[in-house]
Amino acid sequence: MANVVTKPEVHEDDLLIEEYGYDDHFHEHHHGDKYQSNFITTYIFSQDHKMIAKQFLITGMFWAIIGAAMSLIFRLQLGFPEENMAWIKPLLGKWITVNDAGVGSLAPEFYYALVTMHGTILVFFVLTAGLSGTFSNLLIPLQVGARDMASPFLNMLSYWFFFLSGTIMFLSLFLNTGPFAGGWTAYPPLSALPQASSGSGAGMTLWLVSLVFFVVSVLLGGINYITTVLNLRTKGMTMWRMPLTIWAFFVTAILGLLSFPVLVSAFLLVMFDRGLGTSFFLSEIFIGGQALDHVGGSPVLYQHLFWFLGHPEVYIIILPAMGLVSEVLSVHARKPIFGYKAMVYSILAIGFLSFIVWAHHMFMSGVNPFISNFFVIFTLIIAVPSAVKVFNWIATLYGGNIRFTAASLYAIGFVSMFISGGLTGIFLGNSAIDIQLHDTYFVVAHFHIVMGVAAFFGMFAGIYNWYPKMFGRFMNETLGKIHFWGTMIGAYAVFWPMHYLGMAGVPRRYYRFDSFAAFGQFDAMNQFITIAAIVTFGFQLLFVINFFYSIWKGKKMTTRNPWGATTLEWTTPINAGHGNWPGKLPTVQRWAYDYGKDGQEFIPQIQPLGKDEKESH
């Protein structure tokens, strides 16, 4: 062995960074870095954004499995209300009531609890924390050329507040009275009156506490993301050279910082109504044979406050997915993103407009119809920047030399889902049509396709694409493609039929429909949806297996930049330590989308412009 000298491989990127990079004397400080020295500081209380990203991702996956499993249970109830559910009693205990004939059925209260928890978990824990938490953390420092977030410590706290929030919500599942059951939007009086339903007592208390901690987590994260993007970009990384991922995460963080505090305000008022007898949201109520002291509260006021967060929240979910998709499409189509500046302006326009459309969720709650007009107009205007983005994604693909990987398939699937769900949004945005469609399965179909499925697709595109960056190994591509086709077909099979249910007026959040003769015709459709949901869930298990198997056994990454991408994250060593670049920081010489320029397949952002080369935009 002794005389085998392996010459350390010199990487072209390292030479570029050495020549043009920016020396921040990082290595001098780095000696004696106590922060990564043992198991606890490396894997648990880590301050490295890359590790925090993985923590967000894996916690998000945990919640996704729980949330999806819940939906299967309530789908069984909807599809097969007569079937015996006694087999699941060992898991759900008293929430399955077994009658004299030995036939078990789901308790109605628990059905509502499941629907509520499913929504809360998926919207907040999976598609907010699991999506934007994961990828903002992973990509912001890497793609802007920073050593870490502005405050790695607050970043760590952000994850642990999320964890705490999740723990509290998880505990609420085991309460004797059950978790909160009044819908993910937590409208009063079910949320503000502890005696309103069994989940409105302790369940709602834990729900509120959990979500307040969740907001703390979002705010700590968001403060960091914004500061890092504005203050810690490396030399040469002007705003107009940032990849669209970063633009998306940046605007997402701003939306979060401006809207989540409003939710906290609403929650505080709910807490006062619950515990201290105020009447912000509770009007005169007679319940359980007793008239309450509350006078003059306005439940609609809560709806205003909730949807002031709620609508931006749906864009907090979709914008990161849009950013990831833009990047993945461009990389795998081997073409610059079409209309980069238009993409940025659309992100900004969507971000701005998302604050002035909230009452489209309230057309039917008795708001003044003239006020509705205002919200109809702005709601429909949102379709314009959305359409610009869709057009640009398709134009990016058009004529591209597309590599059909799991990542790019998911990105293309995202575009399909976003179109389908966006179109139904335009129907709902008309307050007159919404009279028929509000609170029906049409709305459920709309937001699951445009937000639920689309955001998941963006997330999957991101995971398959950046998995090598996170774990130094690849996920299995064949399994990934099977996962894609199963999910693509499965998701449409689940949600497409719901449009028909909704147009026929089938209301959402009902436990069973057999007392409505008009809906009897949909029994077969409901069974079909339930079976499709179970099959689609099965395909997700494939993903989970692939994910964990590949962490240890996946194909090893041998080159730094497997997809031939231009952005900075692929210039770090394969297993980059805390601080990302071992020596100098890279400096940025060009925009992020130089694909197929001047006969070169791609030109990394660290490559200086050639002599007569003009920077493209």
Add this chain to the structure above:
Amino acid sequence: MNATVAMTDYRRNRIHPKKFALLIACASIMMMFAAFTSAYVVRQAAGNWLEFRLPDLFYFNTGVILLSSLSLHSSYLAFKRGNTRLYRLLLAGALVLGLAFLALQYQAWQALAAIGVELTTNPSGSFVYVISGVHAAHILGGIAVLILAVLHAFILPHRLTPTRKLRFELTLIYWHFVDFLWVYLLLFFTFQS
């Protein structure tokens, strides 16, 4: 020097990232109060709204918190000039005035209850309690920071290092912010009813 500090040594803008982060945090606190005050306006428009006059103590107390801000600012100037005695004195003064503000807010709530406006009497009063209460919670956070600053001032030797200057400036920004937040709230209560 540890790695955590080193991470932020190469910032690109003149404003320090920590200061910038604090300003963002202030904006998000502001949104919370914007939500409260808009809810107030919307609820007021719906009627069944008790009109009452705020106890004078609230106005008097505004003077106290403004003085506290002034004292802290002067202390900061003295700190930069190297005048240790004045720096310590005015800093302690800011803390005492801050505590006084809290105590007097409590008195003001009692005065409010004494004129028959209790927490649950009518939403108009409930809003005053909740909004000024949540504001007081933010003052409490500021007090905690001021206590730290006072401890630093009296225990550590007076040295104008960048870290200490930054720390002072962060304290100053937050304290000014919560003070002017109160001025906004008071003006809101006064002119909105």
